[in-house]
Amino acid sequence: MGEKEDLFTYVFSIMDDALLAMIEDPSIHFESDDPHTRIDYIFRGALATIQARNSEDEMSDDDVIRFLQNRVSYLISDCPNKNQRLAYVSSGLPYLCARNLHRDLEAWKEAADEATTEGLDIERAVQLLEWIEEWARVYGAGVIEEWPKKAVFDDIRADWIGGVPASKLKGVMKDSMKICKDVYGYQLPWLIHAGSQLFAKEGHEAHSECLGVLAALVELGLPNMTAVNIFLSGVRSRAAACELADLDEEWKSGPGKVRRQLCDPGMISRIEPLLGNDTKCWLRLLKSDSAKEGFPIPEFQHFTLIKHGENLPDKIVVRKHNNSIFLCTPDGRQRVAVQYNPKWPFMHIANDLRFAFRFNGSAYQLETRDPRLRPDDDACIFNV
Numbered sequence: 127m128g129e130k131e132d133l134f135t136y137v138f139s140i141m142d143d144a145l146l147a148m149i150e151d152p153s154i155h156f157e158s159d160d161p162h163t164r165i166d167y168i169f170r171g172a173l174a175t176i177q178a179r180n181s182e183d184e185m186s187d188d189d190v191i192r193f194l195q196n197r198v199s200y201l202i203s204d205c206p207n208k209n210q211r212l213a214y215v216s217s218g219l220p221y222l223c224a225r226n227l228h229r230d231l232e233a234w235k236e237a238a239d240e241a242t243t244e245g246l247d248i249e250r251a252v253q254l255l256e257w258i259e260e261w262a263r264v265y266g267a268g269v270i271e272e273w274p275k276k277a278v279f280d281d282i283r284a285d286w287i288g289g290v291p292a293s294k295l296k297g298v299m300k301d302s303m304k305i306c307k308d309v310y311g312y313q314l315p316w317l318i319h320a321g322s323q324l325f326a327k328e329g330h331e332a333h334s335e336c337l338g339v340l341a342a343l344v345e346l347g348l349p350n351m352t353a354v355n356i357f358l359s360g361v362r363s364r365a366a367a368c369e370l371a372d373l374d375e376e377w378k379s380g381p382g383k384v385r386r387q388l389c390d391p392g393m394i395s396r397i398e399p400l401l402g403n404d405t406k407c408w409l410r411l412l413k414s415d416s417a418k419e420g421f422p423i424p425e426f427q428h429f430t431l432i433k434h435g436e437n438l439p440d441k442i443v444v445r446k447h448n449n450s451i452f453l454c455t456p457d458g459r460q461r462v463a464v465q466y467n468p469k470w471p472f473m474h475i476a477n478d479l480r481f482a483f484r485f486n487g488s489a490y491q492l493e494t495r496d497p498r499l500r501p502d503d504d505a506c507i508f509n510v
Contacts, residue, residue, distance in 0.1 A: 138197070139220055139221065139222055139267060139268050140268075141197060142197065142201055142221045142222075143220050143221050143268070145165070145194065145197055145198050145201060146201055146211060146214065146215055146221055147215050148164060148165070148168060149161040149164050149165070149198060149201075150208070150211050150212050150215050151215070161198050161202065162195045162198065162199075165191065165194050165195050165198055166191055166195070169190065169191055169194060170187070170191065175187035175190045175191065201221070204225075205225065210228070213228065213327075214228070217320045217323065217324065218316070218320060219268070219269065219316070219317065219320050220267060220268030220269065221268075222267040222268060223265065223266050223267050223268050223269050223317070224320070226265035226266070226267070227265075227317075227320065227321060227324065228324065230261070230265065231321075231324060231325075231328065233261075234261075234321055234325075234333075235325070235330065235333055237254060237257045237258070238254060238333050238336050238337060239333075240253075241253075241254050241336050241340075242332045242333050242335075242336040243332075246336055246339055246340060246343075248284075248287060248288060248349045248350070251287055251340055251343055251349075252283055252284045252287055254340060255283060255287065255314075255340065255344060256279075256283060258314065258317070258318060258321075259276075259279060259283075259314070262314065262317055263276075266317055269313050269314075269316065269317050270308075270309055270313045270314070273309075274301040274304055274305055274309070275301070278301045278302060278305060279305060281295075281296040281302070282295045282296055282302050282305060282306070286305075286306060286310060286344075286347045287343055287344065287347060287348070287349055288349055288368075289347060289348050289349055289353060289364045289365060289367070289368035290364075290365075291364065291365050292306050292347075292364075306347065310344050310345065310347065311345060312345070314344055315341040315342075315344050315345040318337050318340055318341040318344065319337070319338065319341045321337050322334045322335075322336075322337035322338040322341060325337060339351055342354050346364070347364055348364060348367060348368065348371075349368065349371075350371060351379075352371040352377045353367045353368050353370075353371035354367075355377065355379065355380060355381050355384045356370050356371055356377070356384055356388070358381035359381040359382070359384040359385035359388060359412070360381075360385055360388075360411075360412045360415060360416075361388070361405075361408045361409075361412060362408070363404065363405070363408055365404070365405075366404060366405040366408045369401060369402065369405050370388075370397075370401070370405060373397055373400060375387075375393070375397065385412070385416065388409060388412055388413075389412065389413050389416045394409060394413070423475075423494065424471045424474045424475070425492075426469075426470055426471075426483075426491075426492045427469050427470065428486075428489035428490060428491050429470065429489060429490050430488070430489045430490060431453070431462065431490075438485050439455045439460060439485070440484065440485050441455070441456060441482055441483070441484055441485070441493075442454060442455060442456075442482065442483045442485075442490065443455075443456055443479075443481070443482045443483070444472045444475050444476045444477070444478070444481070444483075445458070445461070445476060445477055446473070446476035446477050450463055451463065451464050451465075451466075451472050451473050451476055452464065453472070453483075456482075480494060481493070481494050
């Protein structure tokens with residue numbers, strides 16, 4: 127193949143991933159389990175075979191099918207164990223990379239041992255990331271198509287995980303931006319997460335958790351999970367997230383809980399004097415957004431519509447028209463006007479598509495996707 131060897135390898139790797147998924151996908155049911163029959167069934171009417179049939183070239187549609195079947199035969203001979211092939215497909219990685227990862231799992235385990243047992247601080251995270259980069263350069267076929275020079279990685283690796291702003295990273299700007307956006311922002315976390323899942327399947331929970339944390343640190347460019355949670359809570363600045371994480375505070379786990387902490391007036395008054403102006407701006411923005419999201423959902427006692435007798439619609443919604451409030455069916459064909467009553471503050475959810483009332487067999491009950499709502503259990507008659 128000569129000069130085109132790399133091109134052929136790349137094309138075949140893409141083809142192998144698709145073919146392997148087709149013959150091993152458990153959701154695809156065929157009368158025959160024979161993989162060659164599957165390929166014939168899938169591709170016999172495909173565009174490629176139709177074009178071959180109608181072209182003036184010597185290749186026919188049968189030639190296309192035989193070519194694909196021969197490639198499937200190679201894949202099966204390369205990995206005779208069906209369960210192993212299914213594991214490669216389940217990893218989500220390209221076939222060659224998945225095969226290499228399964229083969230070198232023990233080497234991955236050894237590389238992650240220190241970080242797993244001693245804790246994944248920033249120094250160990252950088253060391254483990256460098257090891258994975260070197261492994262991926264040799265064995266991570268298909269994960270990263272074009273590698274920047276290793277010297278550029280060496281310049282920015284520690285600063286990236288340390289939370290240094292991208293504009294201040296060393297190295298050639300074009301290469302460093304490519305690494306941060308593509309390699310660190312997606313491709314390597316994809317590989318690391320696959321390794322984490324594989325460790326979990328093999329029963330190495332501690333190593334799985336270690337790689338899962340590393341994948342998050344690499345993807346976001348942050349030194350620890352506290353900073354990750356702060357960033358995901360809505361503080362979309364790596365520098366601000368690191369500044370907040372460095373405070374002597376007891377941060378809760380999970381972005382949602384951290385967001386509530388950062389919106390707590392007591393915490394805000396305590397930490398604001400310690401923060402820079404940029405981080406203060408992020409806190410104000412977070413509080414403003416949370417205020418918009420924090421719509422107070424009113425509580426409704428259960429009720430029924432006595433004028434309708436037994437012919438009660440299964441679902442009703444609240445609509446407002448010309449300053450009047452109506453309970454009506456979703457299609458609007460049936461409606462009744464209602465007056466203000468503090469027990470049933472319908473005006474607060476009028477024309478809000480997130481809310482409806484569902485008939486539970488004896489009364490109407492507020493239905494919402496918001497888990498904070500806890501309606502009262504007392505059923506009441508609503509006379510309209």
